[in-house]
Amino acid sequence: MPTWTALTQTAGREAAEAIAELGEDLTPEPVGSGVFEIEDGSDRWEVGLYFTESPDEVALALMAAAWGADPFVISELPEVDWVAHVKRELSPVEAGRFFVHGSHDADKVPEGSEGLLIEAAMAFGTGHHATTKGCLLALDRMIEAGEQPQRIVDVGCGTAVLAMAAARAFPVIVLAGDIDPVAVDVARANVIANGLDGRVECVEAVGFDHPLIESAAPFDLVFANILKQPLIDLVPDMARQLAPGGKAILSGILVTQAEEVIAAYAAGGLPLDRRDDHGEWSTLVVHRK
Numbered sequence: 565m566p567t568w569t570a571l572t573q574t575a576g577r578e579a580a581e582a583i584a585e586l587g588e589d590l591t592p593e594p595v596g597s598g599v600f601e602i603e604d605g606s607d608r609w610e611v612g613l614y615f616t617e618s619p620d621e622v623a624l625a626l627m628a629a630a631w632g633a634d635p636f637v638i639s640e641l642p643e644v645d646w647v648a649h650v651k652r653e654l655s656p657v658e659a660g661r662f663f664v665h666g667s668h669d670a671d672k673v674p675e676g677s678e679g680l681l682i683e684a685a686m687a688f689g690t691g692h693h694a695t696t697k698g699c700l701l702a703l704d705r706m707i708e709a710g711e712q713p714q715r716i717v718d719v720g721c722g723t724a725v726l727a728m729a730a731a732r733a734f735p736v737i738v739l740a741g742d743i744d745p746v747a748v749d750v751a752r753a754n755v756i757a758n759g760l761d762g763r764v765e766c767v768e769a770v771g772f773d774h775p776l777i778e779s780a781a782p783f784d785l786v787f788a789n790i791l792k793q794p795l796i797d798l799v800p801d802m803a804r805q806l807a808p809g810g811k812a813i814l815s816g817i818l819v820t821q822a823e824e825v826i827a828a829y830a831a832g833g834l835p836l837d838r839r840d841d842h843g844e845w846s847t848l849v850v851h852r853k
């Protein structure tokens with residue numbers, strides 16, 4: 565049976581995300597990576613990189629030192645442990661009517677819930693992160709309120725979890741774009757696995773910058789779970805690409821950054837409807853006047 569090498573360490577959020585990203589450039593390439601919040605109030609994150617061959621320990625030590633992070637803990641895992649690890653990390657997540665789960669939990673979707681199948685992969689959006697959950701809850705409230713957006717785009721789709729949730733809720737074609745080609749591949753695979761082929765179109769795009777997205781504008785609903793600065797940079801495009809009365813669900817914003825993002829959107833003609841904080845993360849709903 566093959567063994568896996570798991571590298572884990574804890575770090576601050578920014579360092580953990582950077583290490584997971586840089587880890588993908590290593591030789592040999594990791595077969596998986598993940599950044600998981602340690603929910604003990606310590607503001608520490610666990611970053612894991614998983615290899616089928618032994619990685620270059622010198623490169624790893626340099627990478628950890630460059631980020632001022634602790635050295636990696638290197639452990640050999642029999643295959644069975646790796647599977648168990650992924651399953652443990654990917655316990656199902658409930659957010660309103662949505663139940664995000666791996667294939668090992670496909671039989672656990674509660675009656676009346678919308679199941680979304682997301683396997684562990686190298687893209688963000690398993691539903692575990694507070695920002696994804698915040699967006700799913702905002703969508704759930706819109707559905708509850710009887711809103712029926714027709715033109716929808718998910719900017720920074722990652723696994724396409726938000727785009728697929730919207731496609732389950734509304735009988736329209738949902739567009740999903742990501743700057744990262746690996747995420748786009750993962751998103752396409754998820755769309756097929758969820759039986760949404762033809763209902764969610766995934767493209768490689770920076771912001772709204774793709775012919776398919778531009779030709780579908782203006783939008784009634786935009787998701788953008790990206791970080792504070794890209795969200796602020798996106799204000800002029802967001803104002804142009806949203807239809808009057810259209811809404812944007814924004815996340816990836818630390819609670820301490822929320823006022824700055826709210827002010828930037830209000831100044832761009834996109835006032836705040838609602839703000840919800842989940843732990844250290846804020847999710848905002850804004851609309852175009």
Ligand SMILES: C[S@@+](CC[C@H](N)C(=O)[O-])C[C@H]1O[C@@H](n2cnc3c(N)ncnc32)[C@H](O)[C@@H]1O
Pocket residue numbers: 687688689690691695696699718719720721722723724725726741742743744747769770771789790791794816
């Ligand atoms: C925090 S993840 C969100 C994934 C998913 N939408 C969710 O809510 O779980 C952010 C994603 O946005 C992508 N991204 C960041 N900036 C972007 C931009 N300007 N345009 C398109 N995608 C972007 C990243 O590659 C990443 O996949």
